Amino acid sequence: MNWIKLESENQLDEIRTKSSSRPQLIFKHSIRCSTSALVKNRLERNQAPDSIDFYYLDLINNRPVSNKIADTFNVRHESPQVLLIRDGKCVYEESHMGISMDELIRASES
Numbered sequence: 001m002n003w004i005k006l007e008s009e010n011q012l013d014e015i016r017t018k019s020s021s022r023p024q025l026i027f028k029h030s031i032r033c034s035t036s037a038l039v040k041n042r043l044e045r046n047q048a049p050d051s052i053d054f055y056y057l058d059l060i061n062n063r064p065v066s067n068k069i070a071d072t073f074n075v076r077h078e079s080p081q082v083l084l085i086r087d088g089k090c091v092y093e094e095s096h097m098g099i100s101m102d103e104l105i106r107a108s109e110s
Contacts, residue, residue, distance in 0.1 A: 001048045003027075003056035009068045011055070016072075016088040018053060023108040024085040026055045028066055028078070036080035039099045046101035052084075052108050084108060 078095035
């Protein structure tokens with residue numbers, strides 16, 4: 001999987017802009033959480049579709065960015081958490097063991 005590191009609040013504008021032409025996915029990962037590590041591993045073992053850009057946020061080292069994501073996309077903070085962004089809005093959000101590549105693909109196609 002080709003993760004794009006999400007390390008600045010300015011990248012959120014880029015994600016919103018790019019989401020008008022293709023879905024953007026944000027994976028909020030806690031490097032201190034075993035559940036988050038398990039979910040990240042499950043995502044990486046699956047074939048990621050070329051039609052989605054996958055962003056990876058280390059929320060321990062980038063907490064202000066995580067807070068800005070919650071405000072920008074009007075979602076409650078969770079970890080681990082995925083947000084699928086299309087047309088500048090969060091159209092799908094899931095956390096913990098509910099995160100799966102199959103569901104992300106289905107959500108990106110609807």
